[in-house]
Amino acid sequence: MNLPWPESPSELIWLHHRKSHLQEIEISFFSTLFFAFFLLRQVTHTFESRQFGVWYLSIYCSFSVMDIDFNEYKLRCELRGHDDDVRGICVCSDDNIATSSRDRTIRVWSLDPSDKRKYTSSKILLGHTSFVGPLAWIPPTDDYPEGRLVSGSMDTFVFVWNLINGENIQTLKGHQMQVTGVTLDKEDIVSSSVDQTLKRWRNGQLVESWEAHQSPVQAVIKLPSGELVSGSSDATLKLWKGKTSLRTLSGHTDTVRGLAVMPDLGFLSASHDGSIRLWALSGEVLLEMVGHTSIVYSVDAHSSGLIASGSEDRHAKIWKDGVCVQSLEHPGCVWDVKFLESGDIVTACSDGVVRVWTVRHGVIADQMEIDAYDSQISQYKLSRKKVGGLKLDELPGLDSLTSPGTSDGQTKVVREGDNGVAYAWNMKEQRWDKIGEVVDGPDGVADRPILDGFQYDFVFDVDIGDGEPIRKLPYNRSDNPYDAADKWLLKENLPFGYRQQIVEFILQNSGQKDVNFNPSFRDPFTGANAYVPGQASQTAATPAKPLYKHIPKRGVLVFDVAQYDGILKKMTEFNTTLRSDSVNNDKSLTEVEVSRVGAIITILKDTSHYHSTNFADMDIDLLLKVLQAWPPAMMFPATDIVRMLVLHPHGASLLIKHVENNNDLLLDLIKKVTEDSALPANLLTTVRVLVNLFKNSSFHYWLQTHHSQILDAFSNCYSSPNKNLQLAYSTLLLNYAVLLIEKKDEEGQAQVLSAALQVAEEEAADVDSKFRSLVAIGSLMLEGSVKKIAVDFDVASIAKSAKASKEAKIAEVGADIDLVIRQ
Template sequence: MDIDFKDYQLRCELRGHEDDVRGICVRGSEAIATSSRDRSVRLWSLDSNRKFVSSKILLGHTSFVGPLAWIPPNSEFPLGGIVSGGMDTLVCVWDLNTGEKVHTLKGHQLQVTGIVFDEGDVVSSSVDCTLRRWRNGQPVETWEAHKAPVQAVIKLPSGEFVTDTVRGLSVMSGLGILSASHDGSLRLWAVSGEVLMEMVGHTAIVYSVDSHASGLIVSGSEDRFAKVWKDGVCVQSIEHPGCVWDAKFMENGDIVTACSDGVVRIWTVDQNNVAEQQELDLYTSQLSLYKSSRKRVGGLKLEELPGLEALKIPGTTDGQTKIVREGDNGVAYGWNTREQKWDKIGEVVDGPEDSNRQLFDGIQYDYVFDVDIGDGMPIRKLPYNRSGSMFNPDLIMNRLAFLCHIRRSYLVVL
């Protein structure tokens, strides 16, 4: 399917989730399922006016929900179903006819990161380094191909599974496998493992990647942009008021994005479906308000923070911290002496508005920031002095150990 490419514009905003929208799956151009940190899965379908509306809310997870997969209509599910995975280690199977949960699959020890529906079976991946196959609500097989957290799993047209310890995966029909990485890049791989193309343009972790039959690619990143790629070149950057956790193509070429502001957005190149000018202007205002609100990171002025070039200067002690400016965000890094590099700790999300020497574990610091280390982990406290010379070794070393696991980049084909 060819798309007469023009810039994507906002088609509509889908509001209802109460926290970050984390995952998306689409069915053709008619239905969307989304998952959220608010512990819910929502179904969106077209009404009689061809507008997407919330049609069902699926409740049953006890923590944030991530990956989703459709179940095609069958004898058990006449209207189809949804499979969801969560931070609560559960895989849930839902009947879309009733909106009820029919199976709760227990076995993973840590967060579920990927879901594939495979000819009646469910295959799931997890931070516990395993993949599991489930049939009729029961576990039937476990694979332990990785020695690190498995962040995604997809099924190739050949029937093979591809697993990933980087971030996200997608099949690019006729060409190979797309991967999204913590290093800010996208890569297209041959099934043999050869890198066919690298796409660089994001300035932070890339959480998701998807491709369309037209050859277009879309990616979503912590840098607040969904980027559209054609022939390896970024042809459009779609700005959001928050992290873009997921981005998926619909069959008609429209793009659905999941944002940390709790809003699902659909973007289109079809001028007949573009939102009214008033809605477009409102979205521009949302972006402006968001960016103005990010001009301070706690008590630090954003424009006074060093840029990414500061990370070219080696640290002096293991665990030394540094806060740098990435786009409209302040991001904390810790020095890893063993690997001689700065490892990302997380985004600074809050802190005191003035420096009155904050106490942490009985010690005074210039600032004590709240840091979002991602992946559904609790907000952590980061003590920080303007010199960057004092730190919390437990926080830093725990984070660095975690990052050393999840940032190893390799694919396994099963």
């Protein structure tokens, strides 16, 4: 029969109440999403417009919120056994669950016959040499009555396991980088990888491989209709029939990290942009679910229509008809989430614990277990939220700075990530000026001087002569004066020969001239303990663990000081030279472009307003023009601007667009400056650019991916007569050590170790360069995966030589390495 299709939103509301319509159009299965999807397609066909369908979806979901019949999930049990982050979950049945972990193991958990609420670890699968991520279950056959398990790992391998005995029965080799996803396609296994490919395996052999995206492929699933879906760091999804791409789906604004089938409708995607999307096979977005406050790593759906998602924000969220109906808080990142057939939910957390959640009253954990978990969450939140005595969750966000202040100097504390940041109202400029982070401290600190947003006991004016401007030297009484001097000299790009003179200046002006200092202080670059004047030295009779002075390194170092006036002056001089050169005249900048360079520098100078300043795309294009077109000898001022640009949040976000594509700006820059190594200024500024990239996590994947290419390109810097270049190179190695330890990249760690050993063995190496290389070596040995390799490289002799050094910090880090060797 012909149906009276709606012509307005009011008729859609009427249609919502006429559920009898569903019988007329003979839909046997009813859910809000299914009906909305049907209506969306019919209206599109009839009116050539999606508008009415979208209206209906919004209206219907709004009604659904009022009528939701939903029982809250509660903790059922905790599965403890993994030693590190739990990264993946595979549901074999309601009675058997498999989990993967950063601890390199897979555990199979079986229902406890003595307590149906709980699971016990029945098997541990060992074999992967790096952290294990995606899992897939192959149902039982005559040969494998308990089925098989497929796993993918950072070690680039796909393993197939026999679940009867836990043995690895197939090792699938072919990927060049981390395996991010595994799924089953009839008798085949399909895997995705950071190497940008999808691979099809049959009977243990590679039968197909194709480049699926131009960026890492983060996930792959098979749909009931037979197609494959892949999600990528390029923010797109692709639908595949075999190796043939049927369509590319766009909508997310960041990496697509997780995928799942949505029964009877289509499929779901989870993204780093914080959203979950429901897609039809046609490529239409049926729903966008927004509620997480950080990266969404995983998503899953149940036949009831419920959706679950896991996020970096420590929550697993449950969604019904596009609305978040419950958030399950965790004491860490939620890496994965899966539904059991019963509707129970399994979550994988970075605290190493697997948790099962249920709405079934008969299997809910007892009250003591629930109270213990609630207490754990409370303690975690308390440890995270106490900043300067303020509760972070009660602070307003950055958007509150859009409202003007009422008086000059009025202060406001807002939340930025996990920090409370103070701003002061500037009545003259009608803007909020950033003061700095709010930190816990003793009473009476409000009157302490502030420099660069931080409070200190003293901020000294230092006149270094020669017409140079007065420099500001910050110092706290609890600081080691040698640390303070080292940091300041590095920041101001002054020779370390001034060190003792600066220390004496600090002691004289801080009233600490007669204080005896413990020579065993820690270097400022290690992030280790600070010396406290007058503190008694105590030695434990039986220390619980070795005490290291300089390792492991925490955090990264940057070169964040620039002589902007000199940079602009030099760039202007070079541009004038190009204008007068008949051959290169077309490469010079126009007056407008030169003025824009000045505007870029003005923004970079104003560090207190990095939160509210932005660059234009044309600014990046302008710098690209200089780096690509100007002669090598004239590049370094522009490269120095890029060095500072990557420390600006918006500047970095624009620059990365020119890195994560086929025309990689940074790789081109590296190639250009290393082709002529006779230009140390180019090498120095480029290495410093790379060092500063570590400050922004958006570049971490790029840095890790290209570590071999980068380290090979600058491998000769360790023996350069230019001490600044030596220091920049050793800082690059130290930052790489920190990153690759965090990423558990053993191959990369080995290359950094080899390069750092070269610096440490170089007799002519500058003291600070050698120190940083030794810290990198010690950190890699202590927390990385390359201690055995270091011992094989005879690191003991390097430690012995360092211990004999007259430089205190070199001797101390040498002792640290020696202690690691003996453990």
